[in-house]
Amino acid sequence: xxxxxxxxxxxxxxxxxxxxxxxxxxxxxxxxxxxxxxxxxxxxxxxxxxxxxxxxxxxxxxxxxxxxxxxxxxxxxxxxxxxxxxxxxxxxxxxxxxxxxxxxxxxxxxxxxxxxxxxxxxxxxxxxxxxxxxxxxxxxxxxxxxxxxxxxxxxxxxxxxxxxxxxxxxxxxxxxxxxxxxxxxxxxxxxxxxxxxxxxxxxxxxxxxxxxxxxxxxxxxxxxxxxxxxxxxxxxxxxxxxxxxxxxxxxxxxxxxxxxxxxxxxxxx
Amino acid sequence: xxxxxxxxxxxxxxxxxxxxxxxxxxxxxxxxxxxxxxxxxxxxxxxxxxxxxxxxxxxxxxxxxxxxxxxxxxxxxxxxxxxxxxxxxxxxxxxxxxxxxxxxxxxxxxxxxxxxxxxxxxxxxxxxxxxxxxxxxxxxxxxxxxxxxxxxxxxxxxxxxxxxxxxxxxxxxxxxxxxxxxxxxxxxxxxxxxxxxxxxxxxxxxxxxxxxxxxxxxxxxxxxxxxxxxxxxxxxxxxxxxxxxxxxxxxxxxxxxxxxxxxxxxxxxxxxxxxxxxxxxxxxxxxxxxxxxxxxxxxxxxxxxxxxxxxxxxxxxxxxxxxxxxxxxxxxxxxxxxxxxxxxxxxxxxxxxxxxxxxxxxxxxxxxxxxxxxxxxxxxxxxxxxxxxxxxxxxxxxxxxxxxxxxxxxxxxxxxxxxxxxxxxxxxxxxxxxxxxxxxxxxxxxxxxxxxxxxxxxxxxxxxxxxxxxxxxxxxxxxxxxxxxxxxx
Numbered sequence: 001x002x003x004x005x006x007x008x009x010x011x012x013x014x015x016x017x018x019x020x021x022x023x024x025x026x027x028x029x030x031x032x033x034x035x036x037x038x039x040x041x042x043x044x045x046x047x048x049x050x051x052x053x054x055x056x057x058x059x060x061x062x063x064x065x066x067x068x069x070x071x072x073x074x075x076x077x078x079x080x081x082x083x084x085x086x087x088x089x090x091x092x093x094x095x096x097x098x099x100x101x102x103x104x105x106x107x108x109x110x111x112x113x114x115x116x117x118x119x120x121x122x123x124x125x126x127x128x129x130x131x132x133x134x135x136x137x138x139x140x141x142x143x144x145x146x147x148x149x150x151x152x153x154x155x156x157x158x159x160x161x162x163x164x165x166x167x168x169x170x171x172x173x174x175x176x177x178x179x180x181x182x183x184x185x186x187x188x189x190x191x192x193x194x195x196x197x198x199x200x201x202x203x204x205x206x207x208x209x210x211x212x213x214x215x216x217x218x219x220x221x222x223x224x225x226x227x228x229x230x231x232x233x234x235x236x237x238x239x240x241x242x243x244x245x246x247x248x249x250x251x252x253x254x255x256x257x258x259x260x261x262x263x264x265x266x267x268x269x
Numbered sequence: 270x271x272x273x274x275x276x277x278x279x280x281x282x283x284x285x286x287x288x289x290x291x292x293x294x295x296x297x298x299x300x301x302x303x304x305x306x307x308x309x310x311x312x313x314x315x316x317x318x319x320x321x322x323x324x325x326x327x328x329x330x331x332x333x334x335x336x337x338x339x340x341x342x343x344x345x346x347x348x349x350x351x352x353x354x355x356x357x358x359x360x361x362x363x364x365x366x367x368x369x370x371x372x373x374x375x376x377x378x379x380x381x382x383x384x385x386x387x388x389x390x391x392x393x394x395x396x397x398x399x400x401x402x403x404x405x406x407x408x409x410x411x412x413x414x415x416x417x418x419x420x421x422x423x424x425x426x427x428x429x430x431x432x433x434x435x436x437x438x439x440x441x442x443x444x445x446x447x448x449x450x451x452x453x454x455x456x457x458x459x460x461x462x463x464x465x466x467x468x469x470x471x472x473x474x475x476x477x478x479x480x481x482x483x484x485x486x487x488x489x490x491x492x493x494x495x496x497x498x499x500x501x502x503x504x505x506x507x508x509x510x511x512x513x514x515x516x517x518x519x520x521x522x523x524x525x526x527x528x529x530x531x532x533x534x535x536x537x538x539x540x541x542x543x544x545x546x547x548x549x550x551x552x553x554x555x556x557x558x559x560x561x562x563x564x565x566x567x568x569x570x571x572x573x574x575x576x577x578x579x580x581x582x583x584x585x586x587x588x589x590x591x592x593x594x595x596x597x598x599x600x601x602x603x604x605x606x607x608x609x610x611x612x613x614x615x616x617x618x619x620x621x622x623x624x625x626x627x628x629x630x631x632x633x634x635x636x637x638x639x640x641x642x643x644x645x646x647x648x649x650x651x652x653x654x655x656x657x658x659x660x661x662x663x664x665x666x667x668x669x670x671x672x673x674x675x676x677x678x679x680x681x682x683x684x685x686x687x688x689x690x691x692x693x694x695x696x697x698x699x700x701x702x703x704x705x706x707x708x709x710x711x712x713x714x715x716x717x718x719x720x721x722x723x724x725x726x727x728x729x730x731x732x733x734x735x736x737x738x739x740x741x742x743x744x745x746x747x748x749x750x751x752x753x754x755x756x757x758x
Binding site: 117146 | 270271273274275278279282636637639640641642643644645646647648650751752755
């Protein structure tokens with residue numbers, strides 16, 4: 001599978017930045033061309049003869065390097081919007097542009113390549129493959145992207161990246177362990193390493209701490225924010241927790257399928 | 270790359286997959302083994318038919334008065350053809366055995382008047398040219414060189430060729446029969462024949478007939494037959510006593526139960542000189558190369574020379590052995606085709622096993638399919654992933670099946686013997702079971718022929734079945750909505 005988007009050669013190892021400080025505001029990022037942009041997105045489901053609309057015309061731009069919290073009550077349409085942003089779900093109406101191109105006018109293979117390389121997913125329930133070890137799970141996006149020959153040629157490079165990520169997440173002693181042998185926090189770290197293997201432009205995290213105790217959740221978030229800072233990818237974080245939302249510079253409040261408020265913390269002088 | 274990697278992981282992680290591999294293994298194993306045995310049996314049957322027939326059989330239809338009653342003109346015409354190696358006449362007739370055993374005692378009389386005797390009463394008499402006198406003289410010429418240790422084979426006389434089938438039948442080891450003293454001189458007087466009386470003409474019986482009638486070498490039988498007296502224009506019945514010189518084993522049951530060989534001159538005499546020959550048997554230099562062509566040429570030549578009858582109703586026939594036994598050979602071919610079709614159902618069952626296991630796996634791995642889609646797998650990639658699992662199933666199952674099936678087919682005799690001697694525990698009888706009863710068949714061994722192209726076809730068939738049946742669940746997996754799959758717990 002070919003990479004549809006040009007990327008810098010040194011993308012795998014971005015320059016390190018100072019460590020995370022969850023209490024201090026994040027540095028400002030100059031808005032550029034949106035990584036993902038949605039216009040007039042509606043989503044409805046058919047239930048019998050009735051049609052139930054979940055999203056009522058969403059307009060949204062996600063800029064490079066932005067850290068966005070998506071908050072709202074249950075049933076507000078947060079996850080549906082996240083799935084549409086991640087090209088897992090097709091909107092009933094409206095347009096989804098990824099990297100300035102309409103994603104749904106691209107071929108199936110191109111959309112799959114975008115999900116593979118440009119968009120990373122972190123789910124609440126980790127969603128790891130139980131037959132694979134932690135390292136193999138982290139390497140799965142590379143295995144999907146490459147042919148057998150291509151993978152064996154670049155195997156060392158991919159393994160280096162995966163090991164580096166897992167090492168940063170404190171998972172080195174657990175590389176050969178399988179998901180059933182890992183704790184919740186460990187599983188989520190492996191899922192994060194998998195999402196970040198290709199150094200994506202966007203990371204979509206659907207309540208990544210929703211299934212963890214508060215101490216573990218905080219540690220996982222700390223690692224996630226640290227990586228976001230280092231790599232400067234756009235991150236959309238779906239959460240119920242207002243405290244977590246406050247850590248993000250931009251917060252989107254969703255209610256009844258609409259974005260009720262889009263607030264950005266001003267950059268301190 | 271993930272297709273082969275992940276499919277192998279899925280395969281090895283779940284023991285239920287062994288059922289799919291096992292299904293294909295059993296299917297391929299059973300197909301190869303049974304097909305090899307059946308091919309062996311059919312081949313043996315074909316050989317048995319072949320052994321008792323010459324390359325070309327000429328029946329001149331002497332009902333037509335223009336056809337000479339003597340065999341000589343036809344024989345010389347046939348022998349003149351460059352492709353013909355040898356030709357000899359046969360005289361066939363029928364008879365009733367009216368005196369089994371040495372004497373017509375009370376038992377024999379009762380036996381003959383019983384309907385139980387009907388199976389063995391009617392026999393076919395076949396008169397062959399052995400030229401015993403000429404061959405004795407020729408053999409005597411070899412005595413001196415043989416004394417000096419030279420192994421000279423007995424001289425072959427052209428006319429004896431048709432007895433070579435008989436010669437093979439006489440030389441074959443027999444369990445129930447009594448072999449003739451010297452197969453090269455089958456109609457020589459048996460050593461234990463009474464010398465006080467005038468020597469009786471000798472006959473050779475099929476081993477089954479000999480066994481059923483409780484006869485042995487030197488026994489006497491009486492044959493009764495009816496011939497039409499051309500002068501009196503009525504049927505007369507001839508009885509004649511013969512001495513049994515021994516038995517033959519043709520491996521064709523009907524022949525072993527219902528045929529008696531004797532010298533053609535002797536049979537012609539028994540029939541009052543009314544018949545000289547029934548058919549001419551021809552052996553070619555190379556039947557496989559140009560049997561059909563020579564047969565056609567002989568048909569034309571003999572018809573033109575008036576040596577076989579023309580015309581629609583009384584047409585003489587010149588047939589190859591395959592045309593002569595066309596029905597049974599066709600039946601053998603049909604049997605093989607039908608068997609192949611029936612046995613292919615085994616592979617269909619194996620295919621269903623793969624289908625069932627993969628369907629189960631697709632349901633079980635629904636969440637994984639969603640994950641794979643979320644991280645960039647295309648529907649085609651998911652399709653290939655599940656097809657690859659069926660591919661591994663087929664590869665391992667078919668490879669093991671082919672190896673063990675071929676091995677078992679080649680070693681079927683020792684395996685059968687081992688099983689027969691070791692199956693002596695409950696619920697089997699204490700003395701063990703005889704899986705292959707050698708008394709029932711004409712072979713002492715289980716004939717098997719492993720045909721490489723058949724093995725290859727079976728292996729390919731297994732792959733085809735596995736992938737065909739796997740395609741249904743694999744398509745289901747590929748068409749799965751990733752979101753629905755991700756929500757599945």
